[in-house]
Amino acid sequence: MTTLKAVRGTRDLLPPETALWNRIEATARAVFARYNFGEIRTPVFEDTGLFARGVGEETDIVSKEMYTWEDRARAQSEKPQSLTLRPENTAGVVRAYIEHKLGETGQLKKLYYIGPQFRRERPQKGRYRQFSQIGAEVIGPPSAGSESPLRDAEVLEMLATLLDELGITGWKLEINSVGSSADRARYNEILRAALEPVASQMCGDCQRRAVTNPLRVLDCKVPEDQPIIDALPKIVDSLDEESKRHFAEVLAALDAARVPYTRNHRLVRGLDYYTRTTFEFTHGGLGAQNALLGGGRYDGLSEAIGGPKAPGIGFAMGEDRLVLTLLGLETAQPEKIDAYIAPLGDAKDEAALSRMNAAGLAMARELRRGGLSVELGDGSFRLKKSFETADKVARCIVILGQDELQSGILTVKDFASGTQTKVPRAELAAHLRKPADA
Ligand code: HAM
Numbered sequence: 084m085t086t087l088k089a090v091r092g093t094r095d096l097l098p099p100e101t102a103l104w105n106r107i108e109a110t111a112r113a114v115f116a117r118y119n120f121g122e123i124r125t126p127v128f129e130d131t132g133l134f135a136r137g138v139g140e141e142t143d144i145v146s147k148e149m150y151t152w153e154d155r156a157r158a159q160s161e162k163p164q165s166l167t168l169r170p171e172n173t174a175g176v177v178r179a180y181i182e183h184k185l186g187e188t189g190q191l192k193k194l195y196y197i198g199p200q201f202r203r204e205r206p207q208k209g210r211y212r213q214f215s216q217i218g219a220e221v222i223g224p225p226s227a228g229s230e231s232p233l234r235d236a237e238v239l240e241m242l243a244t245l246l247d248e249l250g251i252t253g254w255k256l257e258i259n260s261v262g263s264s265a266d267r268a269r270y271n272e273i274l275r276a277a278l279e280p281v282a283s284q285m286c287g288d289c290q291r292r293a294v295t296n297p298l299r300v301l302d303c304k305v306p307e308d309q310p311i312i313d314a315l316p317k318i319v320d321s322l323d324e325e326s327k328r329h330f331a332e333v334l335a336a337l338d339a340a341r342v343p344y345t346r347n348h349r350l351v352r353g354l355d356y357y358t359r360t361t362f363e364f365t366h367g368g369l370g371a372q373n374a375l376l377g378g379g380r381y382d383g384l385s386e387a388i389g390g391p392k393a394p395g396i397g398f399a400m401g402e403d404r405l406v407l408t409l410l411g412l413e414t415a416q417p418e419k420i421d422a423y424i425a426p427l428g429d430a431k432d433e434a435a436l437s438r439m440n441a442a443g444l445a446m447a448r449e450l451r452r453g454g455l456s457v458e459l460g461d462g463s464f465r466l467k468k469s470f471e472t473a474d475k476v477a478r479c480i481v482i483l484g485q486d487e488l489q490s491g492i493l494t495v496k497d498f499a500s501g502t503q504t505k506v507p508r509a510e511l512a513a514h515l516r517k518p519a520d521a
Contacts, residue, residue, distance in 0.1 A: 092212025114245045115195045123194040125175035131165040137174030139355025144170045148202040168201035181390035191223035209372035218399030229394040235360045236336030243342045258362045259350035260330035262322040270321035301349040317348040356381040368411040376400035420456035423473035427484035428462025436462045453512045
C-alpha cells in the first residue's frame with residue numbers, strides 16, 4: 084500500500100519550530116493591541132462571488148489559483164452554490180464589515196486576523212498552497228478619517244515596529260501609489276499604447292498581458308524584459324492632483340516618523356482592489372519569493388461588493404516567510420525549557436525505581452504549577468543519557484537520587500555556565516527562575 088503524505092504545497096508544522104510560530108503570533112497580537120486593533124475571525128470559505136468581485140476576475144489569484152467547488156444544493160429547485168477556500172482575507176473582512184454594519188458606529192474599525200489562506204500556486208521555498216497570513220485592516224466611513232494619509236503612515240510605522248520587535252533585521256519597505264481607479268484606468272491605456280510597438284520583443288506572458296492586463300507587465304521578472312519595462316511610462320505621472328498630494332503626505336509622515344522606505348514605480352500589486360498607496364516589505368534572505376508582506380489602500384472595495392463607501396488600508400504578512408527569515412537569522416535559537424529532572428534509580432530494584440520516579444513526578448508537578456517549564460526523565464536512564472537528553476532541551480538539569488531525596492539538597496547543573504550548585508529543595512523554584520547569568 085502506498086503511504087499517504089501531506090498534499091503537495093501543504094506541510095506539517097512540528098515542534099520546536101511551532102514555538103517560533105507561537106512567538107511570532109504572540110508578538111503580533113501584543114503590538115496590534117498597543118495600536119488598538121481587535122481580532123476578527125472570518126470563515127475559511129466564502130461565496131466565490133466575493134473574490135471574483137473583490138479581488139478581481141482578471142487577477143492570477145481568481146483566474147488560476149483558487150480552490151473552488153460547487154456545494155450540493157439543499158433542494159432540487161435550488162442552484163448549487165459556488166464556494167471557495169479563501170485565497171486572502173481582506174475581501175472577507177470587508178464582507179463582514181458590511182454584513183455587521185460596522186460602519187454605522189461612525190468610527191474607524193481596526194481589525195486584525197491570523198489564519199490559513201489557500202492558493203494553487205507552484206510550490207517553492209516560501210510559497211505554499213496552504214499558507215498563513217497575519218494581517219490587519221483599518222476601515223471606516225470617510226467622516227471617520229479613513230481616507231487620511233495619516234492612516235497609511237501609521238499602518239506602515241506599526242509594521243516597522245512589529246518587524247523590529249520580531250527581531251527581523253534587514254527588511255526593506257518599498258512603496259508606490261497606483262492612484263484612484265480612474266488614474267489606474269488612464270495609466271492602463273497609456274501602458275497598452277506604449278507596449279504595442281515593443282511587446283513582440285518580450286516574453287510570452289508579457290505579450291499576453293500587454294493585451295489583457297498591461298499593469299501586470301510591471302511584475303515580469305524575465306531579465307531580458309527589464310530594460311523595456313524600465314523605459315515604460317510611470318504610474319506616478321498619471322496620478323491626479325489629489326492622489327499626488329495624498330502620496331506626498333504619506334511619505335512626509337513616514338519621514339517624520341523616521342521609517343525608511345524606497346519608492347518603487349513598478350509596485351502595482353496583483354489584486355485589483357488597490358487604490359493610491361501600495362507597499363511591500365521585502366527581505367534579502369528569502370530568495371525569489373522575497374515579499375515578507377504586502378498591502379495597500381482599497382477605497383472602493385466595500386462598494387465593489389455592495390457595501391457603503393468605506394475606504395480602507397491594510398496589509399497581510401506571510402507568516403511562513405517570517406518564520407523562514409527568522410530561522411535564517413542567528414537570533415532564532417529554539418527556546419530551552421527551564422529544567423530537566425533526572426530521577427536516579429536502580430534498574431534492578433523495581434520498587435526503588437518506581438519510588439524515585441514518583442518523587443520526580445511530585446517535584447515536576449510542584450515546579451510546573453509554579454510556572455516553570457520542566458521535562459521529567461526516567462529513573463531507569465543512565466546518568467550520561469540523562470545529561471545528554473537534558474542538554475538538548477533544558478537550561479538546567481536537576482539530579483534527584485536517593486541521597487538528594489533524603490537530605491533535601493539537590494544538585495543542579497546549569498549547562499550554559501557549566502556550574503554545579505547544591506540547592507535546598509525549598510529554594511529550587513527560585514533558583515531555577517533566576518536568569519542563568521545572575
Ligand atoms: P498578497 O501580496 O497577495 O496580499 O499576500 C500578502 C503576503 O502573503 C505576501 O507578501 C506573502 O508574504 C504571503 N503569501 C502570499 N501568497 C503566498 C504563498 N502562496 N505562500 C506563502 N506566502 C504567501 C494580500 O493577500 C492582501 N490581502 C494584503 C492586504 C491586506 N492588502 C490590503 N489589506
